Amino acid sequence: MIEVFEPIIGDEEIDAVVAALKRGEISGSFGESLPAFEQEFANYVGCEYGVAVSSGSTALHIAVAAAGLGEGDEVLVSSSTNIATALGVIHNNAIPVPVDSENITWNLDLDLVESLITDKTKAIIPVHLYGHPVDMDRLMEIARKHNLLVIEDCAESHGATCRGRMTGSFGDMSCFSFYANKVITTGEGGMVTTNNKELAERLRLLRNLAFTKPRFWHEEAGFNFRMTGYQAAMGLAQFRKIDQIVTEKRRLAQTYNRFLQDVEGIQLPHEAEWARNVYWMYAIVVQPEFGMTRDALVDHLRASGIDTRTFFCPMNQQPCLQSRPGFRAVPCPVADSLWENGLYLPSTYTLSESVIKDIADVVRQPA
Numbered sequence: 001m002i003e004v005f006e007p008i009i010g011d012e013e014i015d016a017v018v019a020a021l022k023r024g025e026i027s028g029s030f031g032e033s034l035p036a037f038e039q040e041f042a043n044y045v046g047c048e049y050g051v052a053v054s055s056g057s058t059a060l061h062i063a064v065a066a067a068g069l070g071e072g073d074e075v076l077v078s079s080s081t082n083i084a085t086a087l088g089v090i091h092n093n094a095i096p097v098p099v100d101s102e103n104i105t106w107n108l109d110l111d112l113v114e115s116l117i118t119d120k121t122k123a124i125i126p127v128h129l130y131g132h133p134v135d136m137d138r139l140m141e142i143a144r145k146h147n148l149l150v151i152e153d154c155a156e157s158h159g160a161t162c163r164g165r166m167t168g169s170f171g172d173m174s175c176f177s178f179y180a181n182k183v184i185t186t187g188e189g190g191m192v193t194t195n196n197k198e199l200a201e202r203l204r205l206l207r208n209l210a211f212t213k214p215r216f217w218h219e220e221a222g223f224n225f226r227m228t229g230y231q232a233a234m235g236l237a238q239f240r241k242i243d244q245i246v247t248e249k250r251r252l253a254q255t256y257n258r259f260l261q262d263v264e265g266i267q268l269p270h271e272a273e274w275a276r277n278v279y280w281m282y283a284i285v286v287q288p289e290f291g292m293t294r295d296a297l298v299d300h301l302r303a304s305g306i307d308t309r310t311f312f313c314p315m316n317q318q319p320c321l322q323s324r325p326g327f328r329a330v331p332c333p334v335a336d337s338l339w340e341n342g343l344y345l346p347s348t349y350t351l352s353e354s355v356i357k358d359i360a361d362v363v364r365q366p367a
């Protein structure tokens, strides 16, 4: 089976983790790797501060908490996303309001945002889906006009840019994931980046059980969302390869594009002229002219030894959100259709041109 993604872990990562273990960097409280990873990654993103945490999900959770969002507050979120985006909101007792997608980049439709704002709306969490950036210049203009806080969900967009500026450098806070299939990985892990010193301090406080002075005296309820030192050491080793990884991901996408561009009824991933897409996963959408449903294509690929994943089930359809008090049933027909018709193909960035051609041939010639 050609897996949908396989992490590439080299001797550099293994040596870095072993060295960190030998230095005693076991927990998330001691050692040099954590602050070094935080600073280097934050610099890359274009932010002053980085706060490493245990996952992309806890990054979102703690960012919403640090922003002081809570009961009764509405937070606009991309409807087509991983559930973690909305969980960060509901675990703080706030209400996620799904924003439908647009058809070309599959990101949230900025034309819809203003119509969804109420006097309860406090923030917006745009997701740079599958590595294509949201038009952050336009989003920030809307957010500033309505006094909304912006938390970028960059779980899939390390290295993606909007008009030459890194995703993660626009919002008040930005949340990255270093899960096994992400652009760079620490196995499990995440980071919040920000240029706001006060928010960085709050994030550090909340990450570490909100310890204050005297020790073991707690004014507020924090979390243990710490990343371990040896994970940070792995993150540093991965980070040294990030430019090469992004280049390889773009090569993979361009190779697929070349072999699939003339297949009728298959929508390929977009790259707007103002954008650098990092193609976290190589995603396509099956259109009616293709003559086969998405599910039939998935089965056909599987029968040929090729693994795939469907697009995300949108937030407007999630039972765990619909059952929450105050949840608004916002229709999201485009996100619904992406969930029914979208899939991503094997996206390990070391796949050779001939394997990519074989996969494209299976897509092209349904049985």
Ligand SMILES: Cc1ncc(COP(=O)(O)O)c(C=O)c1O
Pocket: 055, 056, 057, 058, 081, 082, 084, 085, 127, 153, 155, 156, 177, 178, 179, 188, 189, 190
């Ligand atoms: C858009 C998005 N947000 C958040 C997350 C959560 O990250 P993690 O798995 O590290 O908790 C993911 C992926 O896993 C994601 O794809």
